[in-house]
Amino acid sequence: MTARLPLTGPLDLAATLDSGQAFRWRPQVPTSSGQGGGWWRGVLGSNAVRLRVPTRRDGERLYLEVESSPEPEDDLLPHLVRYLDLERDIDGVHHALAMHPYLQRAIASFSGLRILRQEPWECTVSFLLSPQSNIPRIRRNVEALAQAAGEPIETRDSPVYGFPSPEALADLGEARLRQLGLGFRAKAVAAVASKVATGELDLAALQSLPFSESEAALQALPGVGPKVAHCILAFSLDKGEGFPVDRWVRRGVLREFFQGRKTNDKVITAWARETFGPLSGYAQQLIFHWERSQALEERPLPGSRAFQGRTGPARAQSVERSSSKTRSITRLMMEMAWP
DNA sequence: AGCCAGGAGAATG
DNA sequence: CATTCTCATGGC
Numbered sequence: 386m387t388a389r390l391p392l393t394g395p396l397d398l399a400a401t402l403d404s405g406q407a408f409r410w411r412p413q414v415p416t417s418s419g420q421g422g423g424w425w426r427g428v429l430g431s432n433a434v435r436l437r438v439p440t441r442r443d444g445e446r447l448y449l450e451v452e453s454s455p456e457p458e459d460d461l462l463p464h465l466v467r468y469l470d471l472e473r474d475i476d477g478v479h480h481a482l483a484m485h486p487y488l489q490r491a492i493a494s495f496s497g498l499r500i501l502r503q504e505p506w507e508c509t510v511s512f513l514l515s516p517q518s519n520i521p522r523i524r525r526n527v528e529a530l531a532q533a534a535g536e537p538i539e540t541r542d543s544p545v546y547g548f549p550s551p552e553a554l555a556d557l558g559e560a561r562l563r564q565l566g567l568g569f570r571a572k573a574v575a576a577v578a579s580k581v582a583t584g585e586l587d588l589a590a591l592q593s594l595p596f597s598e599s600e601a602a603l604q605a606l607p608g609v610g611p612k613v614a615h616c617i618l619a620f621s622l623d624k625g626e627g628f629p630v631d632r633w634v635r636r637g638v639l640r641e642f643f644q645g646r647k648t649n650d651k652v653i654t655a656w657a658r659e660t661f662g663p664l665s666g667y668a669q670q671l672i673f674h675w676e677r678s679q680a681l682e683e684r685p686l687p688g689s690r691a692f693q694g695r696t697g698p699a700r701a702q703s704v705e706r707s708s709s710k711t712r713s714i715t716r717l718m719m720e721m722a723w724p
Numbered sequence: 725a726g727c728c729a730g731g732a733g734a735a736t737g
Numbered sequence: 738c739a740t741t742c743t744c745a746t747g748g749c
Contacts, residue, residue, distance in 0.1 A: 517745085518746085519747085519749095521748060521749090522746080522748065563745080566745090566746070567746090568744075568745035568747090569744040569745050569746090570744095570745085571745090572744095
């Protein structure tokens with residue numbers, strides 16, 4: 386099954402799918418002849434899918450291919466539209482945030498950066514894995530969970546697994562979760578899985594609560610502090626006030642908005658909510674991506690795939706200098722690799 | 725090799 | 738209440 390969806394605004398799949406919101410998307414490696422490039426493979430519900438946004442003059446379109454069988458339910462498209470939040474007026478959001486010169490710079494590089502609306506359970510587990518970890522490792526951990534306890538999904542080539550149900554993860558237990566490489570995070574994953582499996586906790590119900598109540602309910606869970614709670618709020622519960630503060634965001638905010646004075650994260654979070662309101666999550670993503678890309682530019686890590694260019698304006702900027710137009714990283718990379 | 729990681733939670737001062 | 742230590746392991 387394939388589909389084409391019209392886009393009303395920019396969509397940068399690389400920035401949106403591959404830098405820390407979700408952890409199961411992989412770029413499809415193009416063949417030596419350049420075929421298959423630009424696709425992103427992932428799992429949506431019980432479907433193995435791939436996505437692509439080719440460059441077009443008459444406006445961009447999103448291409449979807451379902452690589453698994455049986456055929457998907459006919460509500461897959463609505464689910465995809467919701468997952469990528471395609472009906473969001475991202476240009477409008479960015480226009481509002483561009484009143485801050487610092488954010489304006491980030492917007493110029495990441496105009497198609499979206500905030501996903503993930504399934505709350507998968508998002509919660511993903512960020513339970515995040516404390517004192519790093520994105521490559523979180524990816525590995527999530528994938529290990531899927532292989533150990535997820536439902537197999539039929540495809541033509543390598544087997545794919547759905548994200549495990551709460552019951553499946555609860556049944557694994559802390560010890561087995563540790564064996565999968567989660568480290569001390571296994572305890573929290575096991576505990577929260579058990580709460581959801583027994584019905585004691587209804588994550589989806591938190592979406593209909595006011596922001597602060599939803600935030601408090603999440604932080605009452607084992608392994609969920611301010612950072613993890615705000616990731617869940619922003620990336621799966623559609624709470625625009627969510628503003629996860631990690632070291633990148635902290636660095637950017639203190640330098641650009643606090644004159645370099647250091648303050649604690651509680652102050653930063655409150656400031657963000659006052660300053661950006663329901664657009665806090667978008668501001669946070671722009672800051673996060675911009676700060677990481679800047680760090681990458683300073684220390685390019687020769688040979689790293691990041692340097693060879695999917696995300697990060699380090700490489701893109703050098704191209705943009707010779708091209709007067711500002712384009713999204715995704716489109717830029719496509720033009721470079723597949724003219 | 726050795727430092728550090730999209731933190732949380734308990735232990736201190 | 739603010740700061741410090743511990744947790745488990747792997748990426749670079």
